[in-house]
Amino acid sequence: MSEILLTIAAILGFATLLVHSIVGEKRLIGPLVHSNDGVMSNDLAKQVIRFAWHFTSILGLIATFILAKSAYNFAEADIALLAVTGSAFLISGIYDAIITKGKHIGWPMLAAVGALTLFAII
Secondary structure, eight states, rough: OOOHHHHHHHHHHHHHHHHHHHHHIIIIIIIHHOOOOOOGGGGHHHHHHHHHHHHHHHHHHHHHHHHHHHTTTGGOOOOOHHHHHHHHHHHHHHHHHHHTTTTTHHHHHHHHHHHHHHHHHO
C-alpha cells in the first residue's frame, strides 16, 4: 500500500510542478518580466526572477523523484527523508491555502502530495 501511495504522490507532484512551470511562465513570470515597472526595469532582476521560478519547479521535481524512487524500492526507502519531504509538501500546501484564502490552485495538490507521502510511512 505504501508503494501505491508514494506512486500517486509522485505522479501528482510531477504534474503539479510541470503545471507550475508552464502555466506560471505564461500567466505570471512572462508578463512580469515584460514589465518595466520598479525593479523590473533591471534586466538582472528579470533573469533572476525567471531563474528562481523555474528552479523552484526543478527542486520540486527532485522531491517527486525521491517519492518515485522510494515507491519503487520501499524496503530500502529513507523514512526520515520521506517524512521531511512529505511534511514540506503538506506544510507548503496548508500555508498556501491560508495566505491565498484558498484561491491559489496549487494548494490542494501540494497538500495531497504531502498527506499521501506521510500516510505511506505510518
